Structure formats: structure tokens, C-alpha cells
Amino acid sequence: MKHIKSIKIISEYVQIILGIILASIGLKAFLLPNGFLDGGVTGIALLVSSVLDINVSALLILFSIPFLILGFYTVSRRIVIKSIISILGLALFIHFENFSTITEDKLLISIFGGLFLGAGIGIAIRNGSVLDGSEILGIYLNDKYGISIGQIILVFNIILFSVTALVLSAEVALYSILTYIVTAKVTDLVIEGFEDFIGVTIVSKKYEAIEIAIMEELGTGMTLYKGTRGVGSSGKTEDFDIIHTIVNRIDIKKMYRVVDKIDPKAFIVEFDVNTVKGGVLRHYLDKKKNKIIPRL
Template sequence: MNFKNNLEAFFENFQVFIGILLASIGLKAFLLPNGFLDGGVTGIALLVKTQVDINISYLLVLFSIPFLVLGFFTVSKRIVVKSIISILGLAIFIHFENFQTITDDKLLISIFGGLLVGAGIGIAIRNGSVLDGSEILGIYLNDKFGISIGKIVLVFNVILFSITAFVISTEIALYSILTYIIAAKVTDTVIEGFEDFIGVTIVSKKHDLIKIAIIEELGVGLTVYKGSSGFGSNGTAEDFDIIHSVVNRIDIKKMYRIIQKIDVEAFIIEFDVNNVKGGVLRHYLNKKKNTKFLNLQNSVANKE
């Protein structure tokens, strides 16, 4: 068990290292050499750097301190410790890396700089760390209000870039906003996963037939809740099954067709699912060997 835990910890920290590497490449190879402002604490540090002659790495660490203090009182101490190490690591990478400028095209700088920085931020957060102190504010507000971290960081940066437009250049501020629109989307995608799942709750008088059809035609798993009573357009319903399932977004239209073919009056609730682990999601349910499914089929056949 200790070996497994150590192995998981190693891969977790290794992924944080990859996140640091990607973010630092995005900064040093795209954004910083071309005069683009980074967002978050790095953006504040760059903005101050234009007014005072202090190394950007020192400013990055200095301006991260207030957010790390916030993290100490609001989020896990483990996150804060890992974040301190990650921020120091990013500062060291920025200080010593010497990448050549890859392109002078401002649109390409915005796109690929945003992709790399967003991927780095997302990988770090997914593994319990942050690369920018402002992301701790994002994690805190995400826990409190459920707002996505990418959107919080984006709003933070929009305010920062608005100030930049007055202090440095409107054009740089606008391109930097474009960079972080991309970075915010990539951050959310990395954190929440690339697959898009949809949760579906179904209430129908023909619940047995719907269960069989979903398993046969989609091959996904089901969770069944026992409903005791309810009231709808058709009056009072008693003793019915409530079907709950999770499908890939690609299959959601097929799910609706299956249900509507059996019961056009079925009540369906659809909701987004950010992450799924375990269960039957990818058509590997073996219907021939599944005794519960076979018993359900026989039970419905006997009723008819």
C-alpha cells in the first residue's frame, strides 16, 4: 500500500512539474519576449516591472505571498505547501530559461501562449497545486460559489488588463485578454476532462421497458431509485422507478429517441456532469452474462 501511495505521489508531482514546464514555455517562448502581459500575479509583476527595475522572478514570488496567505486560511494546507513549491519552481524556470522567440505574429502568440499557459495551469490545479497566487482566489471562490476557476481567473485578468490599457498599451491589453480567453477555456477543459458527460433522470410509467431499451441500445449502466408517489399532468402516480444514467454527450440524442419511442410523456431531466469515475459508460456492459438484466427482461415479458 505504501509503494502504491508513493507511486501515486510521484506521478502527481511529476504532472505538476510538466504543468510548470508548459506554463514557463508559454511565458518565455511566446508572451514575455513579444511584450505581451501575462495574467494573474505574473501580470501584476510584469506591470510593476515596467515601472521599476526589479527582476520579474522576485516580483512573482513577492506578489504571490498575499494569495498564499489567503490559501493558508481558506484551503488545504497541502495545497498551499505544494503551491509555494510550484510558484518558486515557475519563478526559477522563468529566471533561467532562455527560449528563442518562436513567432512575431501577434495572433499566434495569443493562441499558443494561451494554450500552453492554460494547459500548465490546468494540470497543476488537477494535481493539487497552483502556478499563480491568483488561482488560489479562484479555488476559494469555486469552492464557495461554484464558479469555474477559469472564469474567475479571466475576470481577474480583465481588470488587470484594463489597468494595463491605460498604463502601457491598449493593443497589448486586448491581445492579452484574447490570450486568457483561450487559457481559461483550456484550464477548465484540463481540470474537468476532455470527455463531456450528461446526466439524465427519467420518470415514466413504462420504466421497465425504458431500462431494457437503454441497456440494449446504449450499453450504459443505470441507477434506479424507488419513487413512492408524485403528482403531474396525468394526476397522482404511485410506486414507480426513477431511472438515473450518465451518457456521453454524443449519445444524448439517441437516449431521447429511445425514451420517446417508448413513452412520449416521459419526464426527463438533463444536467451537465463534470467528471465521472467507474460505472458503465463506454458500451462494455455484457448483456448476455448480466443476470439482473436477463431477469428484468423475463419479468417484463411475463407481465405482457
């Protein structure tokens, strides 16, 4: 067990280092040479650096300190320690890295700068670290006042980009907003993964036939809840099973077709699913024998 735990810890730090490298490439190769900003603490450091001509690495560490202190009281110490290492590592990489100009196209700079930065931030977050203190601020205000983290970060960045438009220029602010959008989307993609799953609840008198059809046609597992009584368009229903399953977004239309062929009046509730772990997914069922196929 200790051996497995050690490998997991080493793997986490190796991935965090990879995240730092990617984020530093986005900053040093694209954003910094062209005066573009990102959101959060990184954006503040870039803005102050461009106005006062102060080393951005020093500013990144300086502006992160209050958020790390705040994080000491709001999140686990392990996350704070990892974040300190990550921010110091990012600052060092930015300071010592030297890249030649890759492109002068402003649109490409915004997109690829955001892409590298978002990938780096996402990898770091997946491994229990943050490269930007604004996430810690969001967690703190969410716990204290119940405001969503997304709204806090959005307001934080609206203020930042408004100041950028006043201090630098509207054009820089607009390109920086584009960079932030790309960064945010790529970060979400890295954290949540490329596959998008949907939860589905199905209520039907013909639940047995639907259960078999889903296993045979979609190859996904499911959970059955015991329903005692229900009232709907077809009147009262008693003693039936409610089907709960998770399908890939690609397969959702096929699932509707499968259910419609058996019971066009079936009641179906669809909802988004952020994370899926365990269970039978991605066609791990043998469609002929309805048995689980071992993962390769």
C-alpha cells in the same frame, strides 16, 4: 499500501514539473518576448516587469507571497507547500530558459501562449497545486462572503486588463484578454477532461422497457429510485421506478430517440455533470447480455 502511496506522490510531483515546464514555455517563448500578459498574479508580474524592467521571476515570487500566506489559513498546508514548490520552480524555469522567437504573429502568440500556460496550470491544479495565487484569493473570498470563485477572478482580471490598457496600450490589453480566455478554457479542459457527461433523470410508466433499451442501445449503467406517487399530464401514477443515468454528451440525442420510441410522453430532466468516477460508463456493458465488460 505505502508503496502505492509513494508512487502516487512521485507521480503527482512529476506531473507538476511537467505543468511548470509547459507554463514556462508559454510565458518565455510566447508572452514575455512580445509584452503580452495573462490574468491573475502572473499577469501582474508581467505588467510590472514590462513597465519597470524588473526580473519577472523575482516579481512572480514576490507577488505570490501574500496569496500563499492567505492560502496557509484557507486551504490545506499540503496544497500550500506544493504551490510554493511550483511557483519557485516556475520562476526558476522562466529565469534560466532561453527560447528563440517562434513567431511574430500576435494572434498565434496569444493563442499558443495561452494554450501552453493553460495546460501547465491545469496539470498543476489536477495534482493539488496552483501556479497563480489568484485562485487562492478566490477560495478565501468565496468562503468568507459566498462570492463565486469565477466572479472573483473575473473582477480581478477586469481591473488588471483595464490598468494594462491605460499603462501600455489597448491593443496589448485586447491580446492579453484573448490569451487569458484561451488559458482559462484550456485549464478547464485539462482539469475536467475531454469527455463531457450529462446526467439524465427519466420518469415514465414504461420504465422497465426504457431501462432495458438504455442498457441495450447505449450500454450505460443506471440507478433506479422508487417513486411512490406522481402527478403529470397523464394523471396520477403510483409505484414506479425513476431512472437516473449518466451519458456522454455525444450519446444524448440517441438516448432521447430510445426513450421516445417507447414513451413519447416520458418526463426527462437533463443536467450537466462535472466529474464522474466509478459506475458503468463508456459502453462497458455487453449490449447483448447486459453484463459488465472488464476494462482493458
